[in-house]
Amino acid sequence: MAIALDGMGGDFAPQIPVKGAVLAAQEFNEKIYLIGPENILKKELEKYSYPTSLIEIVDAPDIVTMDEKPSVALRKKKKSSIHIGAKLVKDNLADAFVSAGNTGAVMAICTFILKILPGISRPAITAILPNLKHKTVLLDVGANVDCKSRYLVEFALMGEAYARYALNLNPPKVGILNVGEEKTKGNELTKDTYKLLEELKKHGFPFFGNAEGRDVYSGKFDVIVCDGFVGNVALKMSESLAKIVLKILKEEIQKSFLGKLGSIFLRSAFKNFKKRTDYAQWGGAPLLGLNYPVIIAHGSSNEIAIKNAILRAKEFKSASVNDHILENVEKYIPILKELL
């Protein structure tokens, strides 16, 4: 297997992507195409020792900044690391593309080059979140801010395939993010989506009803679908809340001598806690719905996150998630034909 990695993606490029590539090469024994301006990446890569046959720099002179307009990046920077990376995958030279770059640009360019899976309307950014039992697959978390019920049904089909085959949750419990559990609750979008997924349930789709906000971290559902606006806001709110909870707790601990003393004994607990909840331990969000695997890593990723995003890309490919998405589409979309 070979992974194409955006060497210029993220807030700390090229240092962090290069470091992540080195870690991945050392650990996974897979080929990595490191993409970006050749001279910059070469200089950075020279700092490390690694299995040299496993990392190959592919030149991509254009640079897409983190705040660049996606439409501009798409049209005016055709030699960017995102364009070249996606093309490597499209040309079957690499099996998957990983980027911590400008999310909008990655989405736009990858959608343009890799094209959407047949039967799917829109790709979806898919967050894999820790919950009390295993993982919650939450999609969409930002690709589509105004959604139709058909999109949410497709998100359900894609999320189900990902959870079942990449995460081995079999069968995964699929729900709709909503303000209440009852069928009658919610806005027009969720009520319409409920009816459609209820129909699919009769044909075997593992739809388990409405999920409330609290269910995202409880483990009651394995896959939760929502429009990208709600998903994005909720995800960002969670990320900041988790940080703030720890910050306040640490402030309180530092206030007292006994607390300070206690915290010495707690170091390993805090460390393990961080490991269980740290974003970097997971690495990246699959962009589901394109013809080839793409993983979007957080802009603020560290090298561990990049390495793990590469691991996610490997899983995405080796679990044949896209084939299983297509199976779901072929099985379930015809049932809804009259209703969509």
Add this chain to the structure above:
Amino acid sequence: MAIALDGMGGDFAPQIPVKGAVLAAQEFNEKIYLIGPENILKKELEKYSYPTSLIEIVDAPDIVTMDEKPSVALRKKKKSSIHIGAKLVKDNLADAFVSAGNTGAVMAICTFILKILPGISRPAITAILPNLKHKTVLLDVGANVDCKSRYLVEFALMGEAYARYALNLNPPKVGILNVGEEKTKGNELTKDTYKLLEELKKHGFPFFGNAEGRDVYSGKFDVIVCDGFVGNVALKMSESLAKIVLKILKEEIQKSFLGKLGSIFLRSAFKNFKKRTDYAQWGGAPLLGLNYPVIIAHGSSNEIAIKNAILRAKEFKSASVNDHILENVEKYIPILKELL
């Protein structure tokens, strides 16, 4: 001042509301009308010693359960504690109504009896959340799942008045909950709302642009408006995440002997942490947009939360929040006349 308290509201009624009333009477020296079936409340109240002149039971024989349909509660249970409580306020026998009961029923019945403020389209449930600096006023968190931009503008006017006069944030920074900071980001609703609030900014309204999910707890904004679907999901997700973060941390601490030892020294830190973040310390969410103050407490409120919800009701009334909402409506809505 006199507060009408729903004696039958919440998951643990009548015990918790009665206990909350007793605490409030002991602490605030204000009259409390405790509303519900007289025999039930009397029996419960007899367990406590309190300034007897301060708590008066008002009989309301009908019981609205926590999962009752709001429309049924509104039409078929006209002698419920919610109906009688709202009427006491309407008849100026009490200054504000507090309930931890069925949120939908409280909203429906209070809106029916107390009526919406002139110039306002819909009432909004308003969460007051802790942030790193002081408080974030987030509305709507569940009353209106499908919103128009006009509603969000009205939420901004109401939230601004509440933050300025009840929370003394002067001037409060008002933002729109969105997926990005730029004006062009978001869905149709937020983009339309942005244009309207930008117009009001020219006339002095303290609009500070788009807030992202992470800003809810950062303190960068004092008032954040959103539709009730997004607000509800995000709020419930936060509540559960905060619990889970602590649960995982405690699990990790319990795993090691040193951790257990350390945790003994940390008790006061955890206690202070809980105090700073605990929902009960705040008490309740103002239902903004009606002619009289209403506070909705969490269904799972304990007696401290009920007592504090009564404090919030007092603040709501004494800060004349409704008069200031009307000032905002009179000042700003005519400016938008052509645009709405």
